[in-house]
Amino acid sequence: MARVMRVKSEVDWWFKAIVWSTCVVVAGVLLAIPPSARAIGLAAGIPVLVFLLWIYFGTWYELRDDHLYCRSGPFSERISYEAIRSVRLSQNVLSSLALSLRRIEIKQHGKGYLMGTTFISPVNRQEFLQELARRCKNLDRTI
Secondary structure, three states: OOOOEEEEEOEOHHHHHHHHHHHHHHHHHHHHOOHHHHHHHHHHHHHHHHHHHHHHHOEEEEEOOOEEEEEEOOEEEEEEHHHEEEEEEEOOOOOOEOEOOOEEEEEEOOOOHHHHEEEEOEOOHHHHHHHHHHHOOOOOEEO
16 A cells, blocks of 8 residues: 655746735725625625635645545546556646646546646656656656
8 A cells, every 4th residue: 555645736936926916906806895885796706715715725636545636726636547648747838737837747548638638736746756657557658
């Protein structure tokens, strides 16, 4: 039985700037809304703040016994080690479960590029990549 390993996502400065500036703007707007419209403002603004902060603080990756579990706020993905075809370092800008452009690209057997490619951004990419590759017995290649 392999040891469970949980790693937080690396967070780029630009992502931090977007999240925190958006939170400040939304909070400022909520404070400036006239009392007659405050309920509508809160109903729209609070979910935005919760969503952004959930992703910011709730993005992590866990190497479990038989699969990689990725969580980013309300989004999650479970990838069986047997399904992983290749892993490599990447700097792809596509939307993903990553908060940094310093990423690991994971491709799965039997799935196309869109549905079978996942990007993650663990804080120590090289160590995480080595541990992930060690657990994946069906890798075609590791770059």
